[in-house]
Amino acid sequence: MSYFKAGQEHYLKKEYKEAMDCFIHGIAESDSIACLAWLGSCYEYGLGVPEDLVVAKDLYAGAYKVMFTSERRNELGTWIQEHLERLKDIPVYDTMCKFIEGVGNVKVIRRLETPYDPQLRYNLDELVVTIQSRSSLYRGFAFAQVNVPEMARTWTCDGERRFFDGYTLDTDLFSLKVLRGKTDRYTSSLDGRNCHVYFPQNANLDYIYIQQSILKKVRNLLVKRAQVALPPILKEVADRIGTTFQNCEVTSAVRDYLAYNYGQGKKIIFSVDAVQLPMDSVEALCIHELTHNFVTNHSSDFYNKMIELGGEAPYRRDQNIRYKGKWPYLKFI
Ligand SMILES: [Zn+2]
Known part of the structure; x- marks a missing residue:
């Protein structure tokens, strides 16, 4: 049974809370026109929720905007138009904030170039949901209400835990x-x-x-720590294997590599993830990058040179850095 059909059954039995829950799922999942309209009437008449004409209008307008011209002439389309006409003096907003149990503070923003699915990002003390310009703002709240608790339940900072005091x-x-x-x-x-x-x-x-x-x-703190900790290790390794580099930097930008050697030793850049590796893996990474002073690609020549410079153990460690599944501990996005 569709969310709308289920919601409609509850609505007709005056089980408005249950009806709203179904409509919210229908809106979150597929921006269902019928769910938008029927939830709009819950807000217009205060059924299962305090009356709120701004929200009612937002829902009706959201339904109307995504209807095809032919749909606008059918029974539901005409009904929505009548209700929009009745609420014509109620203001329309491009952003709205709301506290949602289990989700927290949510701000929804309507923006022209947004993909079909609402986009989520995190501010210090709120979740920001961006939606398409023709969507109802409510779609953003519904999307957050349905999806965020599950995301929050499975979220971990290090593959097993969440941050806690201590x-x-x-x-x-x-x-x-x-x-x-x-x-x-x-x-x-x-x-x-x-x-x-x-x-x-x-x-x-x-x-x-x-x-x-x-x-x-x-992450910001580890960038600073990496900037202090990594260059001396690179220097020490370069001295040990008899090669050099001109500059060493740690980038604060998100990179999908752990390190990169530009211009055969002109500049070696580490991503912040590198500071999370165990010491022997950092050294292996340094040997890998410094080997690029001699061979720029990852051919068999490269790996032979790497073994020549650093031996077998760092070569094998370097091969395994990404495959352990354990490092980097914290998953930055
Ligand atoms: Zn490489």
Whole structure:
């Protein structure tokens, strides 16, 4: 049975809460015109929810805009037009905010160039949903309400856990602690290998945007840590295997590589993920990049040169860096 049919049955039995839940799923999944219109009437007449004419109009308009011309002339189309006419003095907005149980603060923004499915991103204290310009703003709320709790349930920062007050991650190159702070802001500190991130005192860690905000802070801190920790390791390895490089940088941009050698030693760039690797893997990575001073591609010549410079063990470690499934611990996006 479709969400609309199920919702309609509840509605006709005056089980409005259950009806609304079905309509919301229909809107989230496929922007169902019938669900938009019937949910609109729940808001227009205050059925199962306090009356809200702004929301009612948003839903009716959203349904009307996605209808084909022929559909606009059918019974439902005519009905929607009548109701839009009745609400013609009610204002229309391009953005709306709402607190949704289990999701938290949600802001929906209508934007011209948005794909069919609503797009999610995370602000410090809210989830931002961007929707197509002709969609009802409600589609964004429905999408968040249906999809975010499952995303939040399965979200982990390191493949097994979520951040909590007292979260720690000890690796060869840094020691991370995530703690509840005493202010309303996110703060962080870096002292040698010790990275501390404090989240706001009132933050609710069940909300995925709080988790994502902490992850963003951790990432910024690890960029700084990497900038201090990685260049000396590269230098030490280069000296040991008898080659050189001119510059070494850690990029804060998201990269799908761990490191890259530009211009055969002119500049070696590390992504922040590299600082998460165990020490012997970092060294293997350095040998890999420095081998590019001699061979630019990944041919058999390259691997022979790499073994010549660093031996068998780093070669095998380098091959395994991505396949362990364990590193990098924190998955940055
Ligand atoms: Zn390479």
